[in-house]
Amino acid sequence: MAFPTHLRLFEMGARDGLQNEPGAVIDTAIKIELINRLSECGLRHIEAASFVSPKWVPQMGDAAAVMNGINRKAGVTYSALTPNLQGLEGAIAAGADEVAVFGAASEAFTQKNINCSISESLERFAPVIERAQACNIRVRGYVSTVMGCPYEGETDPAQVAAVSRELLDMGCYEISLGDTIGTGTPLKAKQMLEAVSKQVPIEKLAAHFHDTYGQALANLYAVIEEGIAVIDASVAGLGGCPYAKGASGNVATEDVLYMLNGLGIDTGVDLEKLAQTGHWITAQLGRTSGSKVALAIGCQ
Numbered sequence: 192m193a194f195p196t197h198l199r200l201f202e203m204g205a206r207d208g209l210q211n212e213p214g215a216v217i218d219t220a221i222k223i224e225l226i227n228r229l230s231e232c233g234l235r236h237i238e239a240a241s242f243v244s245p246k247w248v249p250q251m252g253d254a255a256a257v258m259n260g261i262n263r264k265a266g267v268t269y270s271a272l273t274p275n276l277q278g279l280e281g282a283i284a285a286g287a288d289e290v291a292v293f294g295a296a297s298e299a300f301t302q303k304n305i306n307c308s309i310s311e312s313l314e315r316f317a318p319v320i321e322r323a324q325a326c327n328i329r330v331r332g333y334v335s336t337v338m339g340c341p342y343e344g345e346t347d348p349a350q351v352a353a354v355s356r357e358l359l360d361m362g363c364y365e366i367s368l369g370d371t372i373g374t375g376t377p378l379k380a381k382q383m384l385e386a387v388s389k390q391v392p393i394e395k396l397a398a399h400f401h402d403t404y405g406q407a408l409a410n411l412y413a414v415i416e417e418g419i420a421v422i423d424a425s426v427a428g429l430g431g432c433p434y435a436k437g438a439s440g441n442v443a444t445e446d447v448l449y450m451l452n453g454l455g456i457d458t459g460v461d462l463e464k465l466a467q468t469g470h471w472i473t474a475q476l477g478r479t480s481g482s483k484v485a486l487a488i489g490c491q
């Protein structure tokens with residue numbers, strides 16, 4: 192299979208990246224500046240906020256203020272997580288261009304993350320998707336724990352395929368496959384994708400890989416070879432999931448970009464500017480960038 196000439200990056204830094212940040216809640220102004228800087232790097236899809244319960248995820252408690260405060264750059268899609276109708280109404284009021292429901296392939300993770308079973312989660316998502324569609328808002332679907340669960344261990348690819356298919360049939364335009372705890376390896380990634388792509392066309396799938404075991408770039412290369420052309424990544428490798436203990440951030444966007452540039456795959460994103468943004472946000476958080484490429488480039 193030939194590599195694609197163009198690939199879509201979905202930037203996760205402001206949501207997946209910041210949702211699990213320990214300590215004090217990050218200033219809304221910093222989140223807004225991060226999103227504005229990301230859009231100036233040429234990123235066209237930015238997950239900006241999460242309309243979840245602030246009791247569950249305090250760092251996302253200012254989702255409406257964030258969405259209302261950003262400079263909307265033409266051509267950029269600003270998306271938000273919406274676990275239920277309450278979240279969706281908040282996202283609509285705040286002008287989200289796109290929303291996302293998030294389920295998982297593991298029962299235990301679903302329970303810990305959104306306080307219900309897989310089948311209850313799908314029942315809960317149905318009216319969210321219906322209402323979003325009535326407002327002409329596209330809905331993305333996440334499936335977490337696609338290559339392993341912090342509570343149940345190995346994930347059966349058939350289960351990933353089944354949940355992905357359900358979300359597609361319910362109206363999600365794209366399914367993002369989350370290796371939430373980063374335990375995947377390239378062979379596992381290919382096997383998982385093989386099972387899922389029998390149920391969901393590959394052009395409707397995205398890879399959302401965390402780098403906890405340092406495998407994310409290798410796993411991405413493996414799935415790009417199979418035809419994946421949408422990648423979720425987080426500037427400076429920010430993040431982790433509050434309901435997956437020890438999970439580190441998404442693969443760093445800078446590192447993905449460097450690899451894609453080397454493969455001759457166009458994304459329209461400026462690597463140097465992105466690395467600077469990564470250095471800026473990690474300085475705000477009091478640490479160094481988690482992107483090897485950004486550290487190597489060294490621009491501050």
Ligand SMILES: CC(C)(COP(=O)([O-])OP(=O)([O-])OC[C@H]1O[C@@H](n2cnc3c(N)ncnc32)[C@H](O)[C@@H]1OP(=O)([O-])[O-])[C@@H](O)C(=O)NCCC(=O)NCCSC(=O)C[C@@](C)(O)CC(=O)[O-]
Binds near residue numbers: 242293
């Ligand atoms: C889903 C719920 C809300 C269920 O939580 P629940 O407690 O079962 O909900 P509830 O309907 O019983 O409501 C309880 C309280 O929450 C409030 N509430 C209810 N809904 C909302 C809302 N939307 N916004 C604001 N508040 C809300 C509601 O108003 C009520 O407030 P109270 O009466 O007690 O004061 C909760 O479990 C939750 O918020 N979970 C979010 C967990 C989360 O954000 N996890 C991280 C994102 S997933 C992820 O990172 C993985 C991903 C996507 O990146 C892919 C990967 O890496 O694998």
